[in-house]
Amino acid sequence: xxxxxxxxxxxxxxxxxxxxxxxxxxxxxxxxxxxxxxxxxxxxxxxxxxxxxxxxxxxxxxxxxxxxxxxxxxxxxxxxxxxxxxxxxxxxxxxxxxxxxxxxxxxxxxxxxxxxxxxxxxxxxxxxxxxxxxxxxxxxxxxxxxxxxxxxxxxxxxxxxxxxxxxxxxxxxxxxxxxxxxxxxxxxxxxxxxxxxxxxxxxxxxxxxxxxxxxxxxxxxxxxxxxxxxxxxxxxxxxxxx
Amino acid sequence: xxxxxxxxxxxxxxxxxxxxxxxxxxxxxxxxxxxxxxxxxxxxxxxxxxxxxxxxxxxxxxxxxxxxxxxxxxxxxxxxxxxxxxxxxxxxxxxxxxxxxxxxxxxxxxxxxxxxxxxxxxxxxxxxxxxxxxxxxxxxxxxxxxxxxxxxxxxxxxxxxxxxxxxxxxxxxxxxxxxxxxxxxxxxxxxxxxxxxxxxxxxxxxxxxxxxxxxxxxxxxxxxxxxxxxxxxxxxxxxxxx
Numbered sequence: 001x002x003x004x005x006x007x008x009x010x011x012x013x014x015x016x017x018x019x020x021x022x023x024x025x026x027x028x029x030x031x032x033x034x035x036x037x038x039x040x041x042x043x044x045x046x047x048x049x050x051x052x053x054x055x056x057x058x059x060x061x062x063x064x065x066x067x068x069x070x071x072x073x074x075x076x077x078x079x080x081x082x083x084x085x086x087x088x089x090x091x092x093x094x095x096x097x098x099x100x101x102x103x104x105x106x107x108x109x110x111x112x113x114x115x116x117x118x119x120x121x122x123x124x125x126x127x128x129x130x131x132x133x134x135x136x137x138x139x140x141x142x143x144x145x146x147x148x149x150x151x152x153x154x155x156x157x158x159x160x161x162x163x164x165x166x167x168x169x170x171x172x173x174x175x176x177x178x179x180x181x182x183x184x185x186x187x188x189x190x191x192x193x194x195x196x197x198x199x200x201x202x203x204x205x206x207x208x209x210x211x212x213x214x215x216x217x218x219x220x221x222x223x224x225x226x227x228x229x230x231x232x233x234x235x236x237x238x239x240x241x242x
Numbered sequence: 243x244x245x246x247x248x249x250x251x252x253x254x255x256x257x258x259x260x261x262x263x264x265x266x267x268x269x270x271x272x273x274x275x276x277x278x279x280x281x282x283x284x285x286x287x288x289x290x291x292x293x294x295x296x297x298x299x300x301x302x303x304x305x306x307x308x309x310x311x312x313x314x315x316x317x318x319x320x321x322x323x324x325x326x327x328x329x330x331x332x333x334x335x336x337x338x339x340x341x342x343x344x345x346x347x348x349x350x351x352x353x354x355x356x357x358x359x360x361x362x363x364x365x366x367x368x369x370x371x372x373x374x375x376x377x378x379x380x381x382x383x384x385x386x387x388x389x390x391x392x393x394x395x396x397x398x399x400x401x402x403x404x405x406x407x408x409x410x411x412x413x414x415x416x417x418x419x420x421x422x423x424x425x426x427x428x429x430x431x432x433x434x435x436x437x438x439x440x441x442x443x444x445x446x447x448x449x450x451x452x453x454x455x456x457x458x459x460x461x462x463x464x465x466x467x468x469x470x471x472x473x474x475x476x477x478x479x480x481x482x483x484x
Contacts, residue, residue, distance in 0.1 A: 057326040058318060065314035072307035073384075076300060084299040097443050128443045142315075147389045200480060201339045202370045221463070238442060 004029050016112075023108045024137075025157060030144045033059070037136035038109075040129045042116035056136045063139030066147075068095055070154040078165070085224055092227050093168050094159075097234075098175075101127040103162045104134030175233035179210075182242050189213050192229050210236055246271050258354075265350045266379075267399060272386045275301070279378035280351075282371045284358035298378045305381030308389075310337055312396040320407070327466050334469055335410050336401075343369045345404045346376035417475035421452075424484050431455050434471050452478055 004027035008017035013031050020034055021027050028034050037059050071094050075087045093099065104110065110130045119125050142150045176192075183190035191211040198205045208228040209216045218239070220232030246269035250259035255273050262276055263269050270276050279301050313336050317329045335341065346352065352372045361367050384392045418434075425432040433453040440447045450470040451458045460481070462474030 058324075058329065061326045061329050062314055062318045065311040069307040069311040072304055076304045076381075082300075084303045087300065087303050101443075125444065131443070139318075147393075151389075198477065198480075200477070201343075201373075202367070235440065235442065238440075 019112060023112065024141070024153070026145075026153075028140075028144055030140075033140035033144050034137065037063075037140040038112040038114055038133050040113060040115035040133070042119060043114040056133065059136035059139035059143075060132050061139070062142065063135035063137065064095075066142045066150060067135060067138050067154060070151050071095055071159065073151075074155060074159055089224055089226055090168060092224075092230070094163055097128075097131060100134055101131035103158060104130040106162060107134065107157075109134050109137065175237050176229050178237055178242060179233045179240075182237075182240065192232075194225070195219060208232055261354060265354065266383075266395075268387075268395075270382075270386055272382075275382035275386050276379065279305075279382040280354040280356055280375050282355060282357035282375070284361060285356040298375065301378035301381035301385075302374050303381070304384065305377035305379065306337075308384045308392060309377060309380050309396060312393050313337055313401070315393075316397060316401055331466050331468055332410060334466075334472070336405055339370075339373060342376055343373035345400060346372040348404060349376065349399075351376050351379065417479050418471050420479055420484060421475045421482075424479075424482065434474075436467070437461060450474055 007029070008014065008021065008027045011017055011031070013035075016035070017027055017031065020031075036056050039056055041057070068091065071091050072087070075090050079087065079090070105127065110126055113126075113129060113133055115129060138150065138154065141153060145153075179190060182188075189212070191214075193209050193211055193216075195207040195209045198207070203223055205221055205223060206225040206228045207219055207221045208225060209219045210229075210232045211217065218232050218236050220228040220230070220235070222228040222231060249271075250256065250263070250269045253259060253273070255277075258277070259269055259273065262273075278298050281298055283299070310333065313333050314329070317332050321329065321332070347369065352368055355368070355371060355375055357371060380392065380396065383395055387395075421432060424430075431454070433456075435451050435453055435458075437449040437451045440449070445465055447463055447465060448467040448470045449461055449463045450467060451461045452474045453459065460474050460477050462470040462472065462477070464470040464473060
């Protein structure tokens with residue numbers, strides 16, 4: 001830790017080290033990983049070849065897997081009497097796009113982002129790349145500091161800090177709730193209808209359709225009926241821009 | 243290790259310890275986890291309450307996440323110049339249902355399974371619960387021995403032993419190939435048609451339809467067009483029982 005601090009103090013990247021320390025609570029060892037993690041594809045004004053190749057999506061792939069695993073273990077231990085379906089659903093609530101975007105923002109990751117400044121007035125874009133960079137940073141922490149450190153970071157600085165399990169338990173998955181609220185306000189009739197249940201390798205796959213005024217609009221598919229409804233709702237919310 | 247060996251030698255579960263050692267290459271410390279992992283829901287003839295509740299699906303949830311993460315890291319490091327789409331596709335090939343079933347069988351996990359013996363002549367069932375138990379066992383190893391041990395186990399005993407990357411690279415995803423082969427044999431016309439590309443949070447989602455003699459049969463959706471085709475093909479192969 002002291003070594004990382006000294007490197008940070010005398011580095012040409014002193015400012016970035018300090019910002020990362022403020023947001024993450026520790027000094028990175030391999031700063032180049034974090035530079036990649038915070039740089040979106042749209043950012044052209046840089047000299048780092050790896051960044052140029054848009055490699056923060058590779059780190060996002062890795063970070064997504066690390067986050068998913070640590071959350072899976074946490075849920076497994078926290079809910080010893082709940083079945084796989086429950087655990088899957090809870091994990092979807094925690095690592096879903098909108099939750100990641102919002103956690104990334106609360107952490108202040110949007111302040112670190114490097115991207116094409118022409119896009120700076122597009123809040124949907126900023127939200128989305130904030131969530132992606134959040135996952136990329138998890139990938140960078142894992143490669144920089146190892147599994148034990150990253151697991152503690154995720155548990156303490158993310159799950160214990162930003163996840164309210166009581167709230168998640170009583171909360172409807174967000175997009176369905178949003179859609180139903182919209183329908184009430186607009187006095188439209190929205191229904192969810194189970195279209196089919198297929199069996200794939202002994203697991204049920206539910207296909208759920210959203211009907212707007214009785215007409216099928218969009219479908220969602222998943223092992224969990226609730227998540228299938230949520231996926232369909234998410235797509236529809238995006239179409240409706242709500 | 244010596245401690246585990248001695249426990250195994252004088253335990254009432256001596257036979258199970260030995261079988262697990264033969265298959266996994268080490269003696270478990272917490273045998274109860276492995277008992278859960280190898281017991282399918284259909285198995286009623288037992289006195290273990292946790293097993294009774296069908297909890298090997300919980301371990302499967304955990305093992306799936308651990309396996310997915312270790313494979314993600316391995317791919318990240320092995321293919322430094324490939325993008326996220328490539329990594330996602332390779333991971334799907336490695337941790338897909340049929341691959342897991344076949345690895346589980348090659349390891350000999352089917353010899354450990356406890357399930358309702360009325361189902362013993364159903365090879366599809368046995369294949370499927372073998373793959374699931376394989377994931378459950380990964381979950382058990384993780385809880386028993388920790389991350390470092392499990393990662394080495396997955397890399398050495400699974401990836402290095404059963405995964406041929408050269409073959410994966412040139413291999414078409416299996417279900418599409420199977421379907422095309424079936425169509426040739428049956429002299430049917432099968433086409434893949436891109437139905438739509440949606441943007442969700444800056445990521446493209448491809449919806450691909452399979453047309454049989456020009457008529458739409460089934461669709462698949464994914465961030466990767468290839469995987470969308472594969473998902474649709476998998477469903478169709480199951481419908482056709484091929």
